[in-house]
Structures are given as structure tokens and as C-alpha cells.
Amino acid sequence: MKLLFICSRNKWRSLTAEKVFERYNGYDVRSAGTEEGARIKVTEGLIGWSDLIFAMEKKHVRRLKNKFSYNLMNKRVICLDIPDDYRFMDEELIEILKSRVSEYIEVPELSL
Template sequence: MNLLFVCTENKLRSPTAEAVFSKIKGVEAMSAGTNSDACTPLSGDLIEWADVVLVMEKFHKTVVSKKYKALLKGKRLVCLDVPDNYTYMQPELVTLLKSKVSRYIRF
């Protein structure tokens, strides 16, 4: 299963999710940001690659839905509601991501 995690800058939340979920057998994880200056900017190729797109906040879902509507057909687009107040690999963030993602994805 290919999971794409999306936040704004692709510096903290989505790279943490990529690192955590890449370790799970049978899962490929990547991350991107909605801003054009993100570490890895979101692209149509990444949307096409993903089976599930998991965004951190509602406004990310809006951006992704509008910009990539045609590419999202047949894919799940999930908002995790993870606020931007964590550091990379912060234990509380890792715990929160595991809890939130497990509601949508079975491992």
C-alpha cells in the first residue's frame, strides 16, 4: 500500500509520518508539502503513486482536492487533523500519527 502524507512545508509532520510508516511491512510511504517552496512539493506524480493521501489539516484537503481532483478518482483522501505544533519525530507526534492513521488504514 502506498501512503502519501501531506503538510505545508514538508519539514516536520509529514516527514515524521513517512519515517514512521515506511517501517511497516507492505507499506511504502512518501511525504510532500502543499507550498511551492516545500522540501518536497506536492505533485501530480505523487498523487498518482499514492493509494491513500493523508493530509494533516482541513485546508490541506481543500488544496489537494481542488488542484488534483481528476487524479484523486478512486483514491482515499483523509484529513488526520494534526496541528502544526510538533517537531520532527517528537514522541507525542509519533503517537498521535499512529493513533490517527490506524483509524483509516489496517496494518
Template sequence: MAGIEVSSAGLDDGCGNPVTPEDLEWADLVPVMEQAHRNKLSRRFKPHLKNARVIVLGVPDDYEFMDPTLVQILQAKVPQFLRR
């Protein structure tokens, strides 16, 4: 989407691109797929979430990175949370 900058990062140990405090301080919006992700994010990074709005999309974390079905789900769910 024009005018939107995004980054992707993971919470699990050993993921290819782990979330960092700097990622969260940069973000205005942090969509997570499941409530468990929000809980883990808050436990690990609460001080860095002051300026970010964390939303739970309610999508099971059963997809591979960039799975076409997941991309479609995200394209349908995320735009309603974007501020223009």
C-alpha cells in the first residue's frame, strides 16, 4: 500500500529476523496473529511498546512466511487498523 512502511519480525527463538526493541519503538502499529503473541510481546518488550498500538488479528499461526493464503488474509484484515 502506498505510503505504508512495514517490517516483519518473529518472537520465536531461532527465527530468521527476531523482533527488537528498536523495531517496536519505530512502529505505530504492531499486528500479531494470536493473543499468545501479544502476551509474549508484552512480557518481553513492554517498555518499548509505549508508542505502538498492538492488535491481535485472530489468525492461527499455521502458515509459512509469505504463504499466499496468509497474504490474502492479512490484506483483508490489516487495512481496517491503518490510520490515514
């Protein structure tokens, strides 16, 4: 299954999610940002590639729908409601990500 994580700049939240979930077998994971200055900017190609899209905030879902509405027609976009309050690989962020994402995919226990 191909997972795409989206935040604003692809530096903290979505990049953390990519690093955490790429450790699990059975998942191909990428991340991107919605803003111009994003480390990796979300594209039609990334959306087409993904099976499941996780956005950190409602504004990210809105931005995706505004720019890529056609590409999202058969895609599932899930808002995780994780505010921009965390740094890269923040322990609390990792726990929140694992908890919220596990509602949609199988997340086996893995020691960090």
C-alpha cells in the first residue's frame, strides 16, 4: 500500500510520518508539502501514485482539493488534525501519528 503524508513545508510533520511508517513492511511511504517553499512539493504524480493520503490539517485537505480535485476523484484523503506544534521526529508527534494512522491501516508495534 502506498501512503502519502501531506503538511505545509514537508519538514516536520509529514517528513516525520514518512520516516516512521517507511519502517513497516507492506507500505511504500512518501511525503510532500502544499506550500511553495516545501522541501518536496505535492504533485499530480504523487497523488496518482498514492493509495491513501493523510493530510495533517483541514487546510491541507482544502489546498489539495483546490489544486488537484480531478486527481483526487478516486482517492481517499484523511485529515489527521495534527497542528503545526511539533519538530521533526518529536516523540509526542510520533505517538500521535501512530495512534491516528492506525485507525486506517495496520500499524504493528515497533520499537523506535
